[in-house]
Amino acid sequence: MAKRVSHKESLCGVARPLDAIGDWWSLLIVRDAFDGLRRFGEFQKSLGLAKNILSARLRNLLAHGIIETVPAPDGGPYQEYVLTEKGRGLFPLLVALRQWGEDFFFEPDEAHVLLVDKKAGLPVRRLELRAQDGRIVGAKDTFVRLPPTSPETE
Amino acid sequence: MAKRVSHKESLCGVARPLDAIGDWWSLLIVRDAFDGLRRFGEFQKSLGLAKNILSARLRNLLAHGIIETVPAPDGGPYQEYVLTEKGRGLFPLLVALRQWGEDFFFEPDEAHVLLVDKKAGLPVRRLELRAQDGRIVGAKDTFVRLPPTSPETE
DNA sequence: GAGGGTGGTTTTAGTTTGAAACCAACGTCT
DNA sequence: AGACGTTGGTTTCAAACTAAAACCACCCTC
Numbered sequence: 001m002a003k004r005v006s007h008k009e010s011l012c013g014v015a016r017p018l019d020a021i022g023d024w025w026s027l028l029i030v031r032d033a034f035d036g037l038r039r040f041g042e043f044q045k046s047l048g049l050a051k052n053i054l055s056a057r058l059r060n061l062l063a064h065g066i067i068e069t070v071p072a073p074d075g076g077p078y079q080e081y082v083l084t085e086k087g088r089g090l091f092p093l094l095v096a097l098r099q100w101g102e103d104f105f106f107e108p109d110e111a112h113v114l115l116v117d118k119k120a121g122l123p124v125r126r127l128e129l130r131a132q133d134g135r136i137v138g139a140k141d142t143f144v145r146l147p148p149t150s151p152e153t154e
Numbered sequence: 155m156a157k158r159v160s161h162k163e164s165l166c167g168v169a170r171p172l173d174a175i176g177d178w179w180s181l182l183i184v185r186d187a188f189d190g191l192r193r194f195g196e197f198q199k200s201l202g203l204a205k206n207i208l209s210a211r212l213r214n215l216l217a218h219g220i221i222e223t224v225p226a227p228d229g230g231p232y233q234e235y236v237l238t239e240k241g242r243g244l245f246p247l248l249v250a251l252r253q254w255g256e257d258f259f260f261e262p263d264e265a266h267v268l269l270v271d272k273k274a275g276l277p278v279r280r281l282e283l284r285a286q287d288g289r290i291v292g293a294k295d296t297f298v299r300l301p302p303t304s305p306e307t308e
Numbered sequence: 309g310a311g312g313g314t315g316g317t318t319t320t321a322g323t324t325t326g327a328a329a330c331c332a333a334c335g336t337c338t
Numbered sequence: 339a340g341a342c343g344t345t346g347g348t349t350t351c352a353a354a355c356t357a358a359a360a361c362c363a364c365c366c367t368c
Contacts, residue, residue, distance in 0.1 A: 004261045013266050014185050016259040024176045031168050034293055040315050042248055050357050055316060065258075078315065078363060086258045090295040092281045093250035098167045099249055104219075104250045105170040112167050113298045117285035124291060127246045129278045131271035137278060139245040144267045194346050205327045209347060231334060232345065310368090317362075324355070331348075337341090 020064040025049055027097070030083065030090050033067060038080035044120050067088070096127055119144070158236070174218040179203055179211050181251070184237065184244050187221060192234035220244070224293055 004053050021027055025047065032046050058081055061067045065089040069079040083090075098115060106112050114123045133136050175181055179201065186200050198208050212235060215221045220241040222299060223233040237244075250277050260266050268277045 013255040013259070013282075014248065015182060017251050018178055022176075022178045022181075027172060027176075028169060035298070041313085044315090049314065052318080053357060056356090073167065073364095088293060089254050089257055090252050092283065093247065093254055095283055096167065096247035096250040096281070097171050098160075100243050101167040103243055105167070105174075108218050111301050113300050116299045117291050117298050118295050118297060119291075120285050120287060121287070122286045125284045125287060126288060127250070128282045128284065129249055130272060130282065132275050132279060132367085133274060134278045135183040135271075135273070137271050137273075139242060141272050143272060144189070144276060145270045146266050146267050153171040195344085198346090204328085205347065206349080207326060210325090311366100312368105313366085314364085315345105315362105317360105319358105319360075321358090321359105322356080327352095329348105329350075332343100333345085335342100335344080335345105335358085337343100338339100 014065075020060075020066065024058075025053065025068075026061060027094065029054075029057055029061065030066065030087060031094055033081065033083045033087065034091065034094065038082060039078065039082070042071055043081075061087070092127065095124075169249075173219065174214075177211075178214060179207065180220075181244075181248065183211055184241060185221065185248055187235065187241065187303045188245065188248065192236060193232065194235070197235075215241070246281065249278075268276060279288065 021030070028081065030041055030046055032043055036082065037043055037046060040054065040058070043058075044051055047054070049057075059118065062081075064086075065084055068080045068084050070082055071079055074128075102112055117124050128136050129138070129142075131141075135141075138141065158298075172255075175184070181304055182201055186197055191197055191200060194205075194208065194212070198205055201208070203211075212221065216223065216235075217239055221235045222238050224236055225233055249269065251291055271278050272277065276278075281288050283292070285295075289295075
């Protein structure tokens, strides 16, 4: 992992995360972790990927502090993989990915799973991006700006 | 592209999008497109990637209907690449990625670009996921559920 | 103490990536 | 007209990465 970070040492706020989870499997592992999976074998069975790849991905996610190992689940000799706070911070991204997928990758009549609010038992709303005053804003309503002093590249 | 879609023909709502944009560069291209870049050379200069790779990525994004080519910008003999509606639908995902990056990939004092609401000139709020009744919900407050009838795998 | 489940690592082949070179079309200067 | 630069790619080829399968080690049970 740790792909070419060559031409720009200080990656922008979009590129840095991609260096950590920018491959096909990592996000699926994180999603499964959100779904409660914890064990190597559970991930492997759920995702159907080769064990060496899963091993490498888990190592990478560990190295990035997205998951961590907890030594013993309930006495068993094995470790489990659980999301860190950083990993749990990926929830909105997963929701965004899921909603985009639902919008554009399914036939109108094609059934797909729904993200449901536990308390009400109803599907959640769409992700909302709001301005400080509460207006919902889209891409056209925003731009990126460097803060006062910044050698940042974006 | 079109990686292993072998062991499951009908990918879930998270995996399908990853098949379209689940590589390091594609999302960065889309972000640059949101920033107004349109020309091959602009993307290449901005991202610093090899031209063959850019060519392949653009082809892939075209094939997935995320960008499209428009024949002439203003008479020039070249084409430009612009986001389709599907591509513009990636905006929340990019915001989620950016916010996660800001949260966990920058030192507290490290400067980074901000996403600013044009109208007010202030940074936008965090992405919000709300239940139907307006409560903001997080990962712990939700679960995924299959709709009534569904052979979907997730 | 043989067999089976879990959690990996190693081996090896196939695929992808990417830098550099090449190429073609067009504009432009002289 | 013809040399030359710019744009937008494609081709070549070596290096890196991916992944299937085999292997291994540990523990448990019978």
